[in-house]
Amino acid sequence: MREKTFSLSRRLILSLSILLVLFWALATALAIHAMREEFDDVFDSALQETTERLVPLVVNDLYHRDANAEPVILQDIPPGDDDGQLGYQVRDASGRVLLHSSYAPATAFSAPLKPGFWSDEHYRFFTAATVSGSLFVQVADSLDHRAEANRGGALSLILPVLLLLPLGMLAILWVVRRAMAPVERLVGAIAQRDGSNLSEIRLSDLPRELAPIPASINRLLERLHGALLAERDLAANSAHELRTPVAGALAQTELLVSELAGTPAQARAGQVLKGLRRLSVMLEKLLQLARAEAGIGMADQPIDLGGLFDLVLADFRRSNSTFDVTVERGASGVPIMRSIDPDAFGIVFKNLLENALRYSLPNHPVSVALSADGCVSVSNVTHPLAEPDVDMLRQRFRRGTSSAPGSGLGLAIVDQLMLQMGGRLLLKTHSGADGVTLFEATLDFSAR
Template identity: 60%
Template sequence: MPEGKTYSLSRRMILSISVMLCLFWVAAVMLGIRTMRDEFDEVFDSGLQETTERLMPLLVEDLYSRDNQTGPYRVFDPKSEVDEEYLTYQLRDANGRVLLHSSQTPATPYDAPLKPGFWSDANHRVYTMETVSGSLFVQVADSLDHRNEATREGAFSLILPVMILLPLAMLFVWLITRQAIAPVERLLHAVSSRDGGNLAPILASDLPKELADIPASINKLMARLDNALQAERDIAANSAHELRTPIAGALAQTELLVKELEGHAARPRAEQVLKGLRRLSTMLEKLLQLARAEAGIGIGEQPVAIEPLFDLVLSDICRAYPQLLIEVRKDNAESGPIARRIDADAFAIALQNLMENAARYAEPGTTVKAMLCADGTVTVSNISADPIDGDVNALRQRFRRGRSTAPGSGLGLAIVERLISQMGGRLDLAAEREPSGQTLFTARLHFSENPASPA
C-alpha cells in the first residue's frame, strides 16, 4: 500500500484558520454594506418625502402667481451652474403636462406615473405627491448616483480597516498557532532522533495534557526494545567470546594432527576439518565485531586523527596478507592532519573489514588500492576475481555474498555500514566494468566534516 503524502499540522491549521477568518470577515463586511445601504435608502427616502411635502405649497403658490404662463416654466437657481443638483422636481397637472420644473430638469415629464408614493428606475428614485383637489402633482427625483456614491464611500470606510487588520490577525494566528504547536514539534524532534543507536528516554515535562502520556508510553516501548537488543548483543558477544577459546584449542590440535598425518589417507579429511575451524573462527571474530557495532561504538568524545589509524590498519593487513599487493596513496600532505569525532576502534574495524574484503575477493596478482583524501574520505578498490551481478548495494546486507567461492562470513560490509552510520558518515559501493573486461569494485567511506584539531 503506497504511503500517503505527509503534511504539516501547523501549516494546515494556520491556513484553515486564516481562510475561515477571511471568509467570516468578508461576509461580515458584505452584510454591513447591505445593512448600510438599506439604512441609507430609508434616510434618503425620508428626506425625499419631506422635501416633496415642503415643495408642494411653494410650487402651487408659484404656479398661481404666474397665470399668464403658457408653457413649462423653469425655476431659476443661481447655483445651478456651479453645483450638481441631486434633487430635481416637476409640477405636473392631471394630464401629465409639466407646468414647473427645476433648473437642471428637462421639460420632458418623468417616467414615473402620477400616483402618490415612491417609484424607481435605473437612475432615479421619485416620490409623487398630489394636491388635495387631485389636479396637480409634485414629483421630486433623487439621483441614485448620489446614493451609490454614499454607499461606496461607506463600504470603503468598512473595507479599509479590514485590509489593515486582516494581515495583523493572520500574523497573530500564525504566532499563536506556532506557540501552541511548539510542544508537538519538540516531541516530534525527540521521537525522530531515537533509533537503534539512540534509545535514551524522552524527557519532556512541558507537554500539554493531550500529549503528556505519549513520552511515557514511548519510553516504556524503547526500554523493552533496548533490553531485547542488549540481550541479542550479549548472546552474540558472549557466545562468540566463550567459543573462541575451545575453537582456538581445537584449531591448534587440528593443525598438529594435519602435520602428523603427513602421507596418511586421512590427511585430506583433517585438512577439511582445519579449513572449517578456521572459517568458524573467522565467523566468531566477525560476530564479535558485529556485536560491538550494534552496541553503538562509532561516535567518539573527542576528534581523532585519521592518518595514524589508516597507517596502523594497513601495516596490520600487510603482515596478515604478505602476498597481497597494496598501493597506498595519501592526498593530505599539504592540508595538514585530518580529524573527525569518531571512535578509533570503530574506524580501525571498518577499514580492516574493507581491506580484508579486498584481500579475499581480489583477482590474484592484482593490486589493491587504499587512498586517504584531504577531505577525510577513505577509498579501497580492487579488481574483483568474480563478476558482480545485480545491485552492488545488496552486499551491504548480512550474510549476503556475491558469486565468489572464496571463504568469507558475509558480514564485513554489514559491519562497515553499521559503524559508518554511527560515525555520521556513509558507505558508497560501486562496481564498474574496466576496458579489459574486469570488474573494479570500490568502497568509499565519507565522514562528516569536523574542523576541530586532534587532541
C-alpha cells in the same frame, strides 16, 4: 512507492486563512446589503420630507402668479444641502407642468399623478397632492446619487477589511506556529531516536493532549533497549565463550592433521580444520557485530585519521606477510582530524583489508589510498559479480560468487559503524586499464 506527506501547520494556516477571507467577505456583503437598505430608507425619508415642505411654498408662489400657458421655471429652493440632485415639478390634475425647478425638465415626469413613491431606471420620485387634489408636487432624486453613496459606503467597509485581512493571516500564522511548536519539538525528538539512540524523550512543556505520547514511546524504547541489549549480550557472550574451546580445538586439529600425514584420514581431518577456522572467523565477526550494535563509533575528541590509517595498515601487514599492497597517501604530514572512535575505525579498515586479501585475484596487488578530504579507499581485482548492484553486499550474510571462505558479515559491520561515525560506505565496481574488474570500497569521512 513513497507516500506523499503534508504539513499539518501549513494546512491549518491555509484552511483558517481561507475561512477568514470567506467569513469577512460574507460579513462585508451582508453589511453592504444592510447599509444599502438603510441608505434607501434615509433617502426616501429625505425625499418625502423635501416634497412635503415644498408643497405650501410652490403652491403659494403659483397662486400669486398670472396664469401662463408655458410652465414657469423657478430657481431651486433648497431645503438642505442637496448639491442640486433634486428636481421638482408642479402639475395640475391633467398632468400639465405648471412650475418646475431648473434641475427638472419642462416635460412632465414619467411618474403617475398618484401620491407616494415611484421609480424608473434613473430617478426615484415622490408625489404629494394638495388638499383639494387639484395640484401635485413631484420631486425626483437621481439614482446615480444613491449609487454613488452606496459605493462610498461599500468602499469604507471593504478598504479596512483589505488592510486587516493580511494582519489576520499573520496572526493566524503566529498562533498556529506557536501552537504547533510543542508538536514539532516532539517530532524532532522522536526523529532522533533510532537503533543507535534509544535514550528517553524528556519534554516538560508539552500540552495535555500530547503528554501521553512521549511517555508511551519511552516505555517502548525501554523495552526495545532491553531486548537489544539482551540480544547483543547473548551474541557477544556466546562468541566470547566459544573462542577458547574453538581455539583449543583448532590447535588439537592442526596436531591431528600433522600426525595423520600420509594416511587416508588426513583429508577428513583437513576438512575439520577448515571448518573450525571458518567458525573462528565467524565468532570474531559476531564479536565485532556486537560491538558495532553497541554504538562505539562516535568519540568526543577528534583524532588524526592519517595516524590511524598508518597504524592499522602497518599492523595488518605484520599479521599478513604475503599481503601485496600499494599505498597512495594524499596530504602527507597534514593532520586530518575527525571525531571517530579509534577502535571502530580499526574494525572497519581491517575488514576492508581482509576482504581485499581474501577475494583479490592472485598476482594482483591491493590498492589502498587516503585522500586529503578524509576518504579511505581499498580496491582489488576480482571476478565479475553476478549481480550488478554491489550495494547488496552490505547486507548481512550476502556474498558474491567467490568461493573463498568468509562470514558474510564484514561489510555489514563496516556499514553500521560508518553510520555511527558520521561517514558513508561507498561500494562500486569498474574496469581497470587491462580490462580486469576492480572492486572498490571507500570509507567516506569527507562530510565530517
